[in-house]
Amino acid sequence: MGVGNHEHLRRLLSRLSDARGVSGDEREVRAVLREELGELAEGAKVDALGNLLVTRRFPGKGTPVRVMLAAHMDEVGLMVTHLDKSGRLRFAPVGGIDLRILPALPVLVGPDRVPGVIGLETVYREDTAEQPGPPRLRDLTIDIGCPSREEAGRWVKVGDRVTFATAAREFGDGLVLAKALDNRAGCAVLVELLKGNYPGVELAAAFTVQEEVGLRGARVAAHALAPDVGLALEGTVCADLPGVDEASHVTRLGAGPALSLMDAASVANRSMVEVLTDTARHLGIPYQFRRFAAGGNDAGAISLALEGVPTASVSVPCRYIHGPAAVAAIEDVAAAIRLVSAFLCRVGDEGLRFRDEGGAT
Amino acid sequence: MKELIARLTQSYGPSGQEGEVRRRIAEEIRPHVDGLRTDALGNLIAWKDAGKGPRVMLAAHMDELGLMVTHIDEQGFVRYAPVGGLGHLGLPGQRVIFPGGRIGVVAAERVEDVKELKHEKLYIDLGAADRAGAPVAVGDVAVFHRPLETAGTRLIGKALDDRVGCAVLVEVARRLTSSAVRAYFVFTVQEELGLRGARTSAYGIEPDLAVAVDVTATGDTPKAAVMEVSLGKGPAVKVKDSSLICHPEVRQALEEAAATAAVPFQREVLERGGTDAGVIALTRTGVPSGVVSIPTRYLHTPSEMADLADVEGAVRVLLAFLSRSTGA
Numbered sequence: 058m059g060v061g062n063h064e065h066l067r068r069l070l071s072r073l074s075d076a077r078g079v080s081g082d083e084r085e086v087r088a089v090l091r092e093e094l095g096e097l098a099e100g101a102k103v104d105a106l107g108n109l110l111v112t113r114r115f116p117g118k119g120t121p122v123r124v125m126l127a128a129h130m131d132e133v134g135l136m137v138t139h140l141d142k143s144g145r146l147r148f149a150p151v152g153g154i155d156l157r158i159l160p161a162l163p164v165l166v167g168p169d170r171v172p173g174v175i176g177l178e179t180v181y182r183e184d185t186a187e188q189p190g191p192p193r194l195r196d197l198t199i200d201i202g203c204p205s206r207e208e209a210g211r212w213v214k215v216g217d218r219v220t221f222a223t224a225a226r227e228f229g230d231g232l233v234l235a236k237a238l239d240n241r242a243g244c245a246v247l248v249e250l251l252k253g254n255y256p257g258v259e260l261a262a263a264f265t266v267q268e269e270v271g272l273r274g275a276r277v278a279a280h281a282l283a284p285d286v287g288l289a290l291e292g293t294v295c296a297d298l299p300g301v302d303e304a305s306h307v308t309r310l311g312a313g314p315a316l317s318l319m320d321a322a323s324v325a326n327r328s329m330v331e332v333l334t335d336t337a338r339h340l341g342i343p344y345q346f347r348r349f350a351a352g353g354n355d356a357g358a359i360s361l362a363l364e365g366v367p368t369a370s371v372s373v374p375c376r377y378i379h380g381p382a383a384v385a386a387i388e389d390v391a392a393a394i395r396l397v398s399a400f401l402c403r404v405g406d407e408g409l410r411f412r413d414e415g416g417a418t
Numbered sequence: 419m420k421e422l423i424a425r426l427t428q429s430y431g432p433s434g435q436e437g438e439v440r441r442r443i444a445e446e447i448r449p450h451v452d453g454l455r456t457d458a459l460g461n462l463i464a465w466k467d468a469g470k471g472p473r474v475m476l477a478a479h480m481d482e483l484g485l486m487v488t489h490i491d492e493q494g495f496v497r498y499a500p501v502g503g504l505g506h507l508g509l510p511g512q513r514v515i516f517p518g519g520r521i522g523v524v525a526a527e528r529v530e531d532v533k534e535l536k537h538e539k540l541y542i543d544l545g546a547a548d549r550a551g552a553p554v555a556v557g558d559v560a561v562f563h564r565p566l567e568t569a570g571t572r573l574i575g576k577a578l579d580d581r582v583g584c585a586v587l588v589e590v591a592r593r594l595t596s597s598a599v600r601a602y603f604v605f606t607v608q609e610e611l612g613l614r615g616a617r618t619s620a621y622g623i624e625p626d627l628a629v630a631v632d633v634t635a636t637g638d639t640p641k642a643a644v645m646e647v648s649l650g651k652g653p654a655v656k657v658k659d660s661s662l663i664c665h666p667e668v669r670q671a672l673e674e675a676a677a678t679a680a681v682p683f684q685r686e687v688l689e690r691g692g693t694d695a696g697v698i699a700l701t702r703t704g705v706p707s708g709v710v711s712i713p714t715r716y717l718h719t720p721s722e723m724a725d726l727a728d729v730e731g732a733v734r735v736l737l738a739f740l741s742r743s744t745g746a
Contacts, residue, residue: 303489303491304488304489304497305538318486318556319434319486319499319501323614324434324611325434327434327435346556348488348489349499350499350500350501360459361617361618362618363618363621364458364619364622365459365461365615365618365619365621365622366458366459367459411458
């Protein structure tokens, strides 16, 4: 993949990451995706929960294999729960957020992007002799510069979503720094994959909602799409940092897309993982295993749909995931696209449905 | 029965890789059923066709606990992630086996205080001199390496959870000669990871009634948590656990079946834990479900202990249940 393509991917990834889409309010991301997909989005459907579903058929030799590719649109963030007398906003996390990252963080509140900063009084107190533990939710508030409840109420409402106030930017050599790489990285991969041609495949692309709060969109999307095979496209943990044992890195930045073997929501279909690794080796595409068994993604919900679906996950490593400034390597995104693209060609060509795990009958 | 349980417990089958157990069970059950299929997740579904009677699903899970390789260091020592609810305290000193037969010993880093011990501090020693000499790869899964042993009527071994349940289903299929119901013998995958196989297989079968056969804890050991279930006092008919309140009519039918078969039984209330019946009950528009449990001590260790008489009792209860069952 050439430099031009990298520039295209960087722009796509940045634009998608800058769109705001805390779980349950993915409208803005959906709109950007429609624009980026252009003609491909013409037959797209939006289901009752808000999943954006795009199906493409590529005629081949036999009965086409129906492959669901899922990338979730939502990002972790906060929700305003209360406006207090002093004009400060109480909030609840939406999705998995480590409270330690919040104090002093700039944020944007609600559809009008009202700027705010998260205050934690004790950070600025010097009279606390002991080392403070992680902040408690009840000690944190969002300050939007309003002196009273009435004034704050003119700008924000209970229920407004809050996002990190980060604009995507180029970073280091071939990296991107942005707020919602989990999972706009997967969305970018899926946008690019939809432009391809995979004879023998019926591609059922699902840009899903509410993954971060329990794989909810993927569950109903998989029920409706009834795929033969499912693949989740994700952004995943990358802890290749100083002071972290190699055994705990989970993934390494720039070492290629990460294949899951098992997480808390699913066990990857072994044959799918074999075909993915075999394809990568053949084409010289770098790949790595996600060396971590916690967390879960849309593959978990897809695998349990209807009578069950063989699934796997291909993820882009993201440092500082679920925080205001995640970092990913464009080359990992490009490699994920090449890998899944070649995988789909093989699935269509060989009519792979990954039902061979049985072998008993 | 003991030989069957030995064959099943010695088969390799951590959650997600139940192929060997499935092939073994298929071999055992094939002569006694009218049909057999494997679904997309790997559940083995066998059935006896009895015309138009209600569909009764019997479920036992094939999977066992395991240790999945996450990292191999330069010296060839292996770090792992637990597959299923594996306690870390009893692991140091245990032997595990990988597919292909490589044996490993679980060992612990030195810690100041035993409270610091957790899975992250444990590793598997394959006896390798270095990384190149460690013939395992990231993603490979080891299981406990222990033979099935007996002490009188007690069975002691790994993976009694839930290969004894699988053995019960095979035995019921073998002995069931006539029945007014269409019986489905379902050997599920990934129970230990969240009752996954049962959910999809039940969706496919659309049963009118379901009974899971699984192990349960006991309260009959020194200073055990209070629980009215003992080893050797008969199979247990579950009333509730954290996944399910058993359908009262199914429970009653099972208790009456025990009386008919003259099998002593115990009522079971399990405060923590669940079985496949928990998700089967919530499939589609709902399925009346119950559970027959085999009382088992030291669950999720390499030395689970059950009583052969309870296993035999469970077979007889289910045979009587299927003979009289016409749907709750």
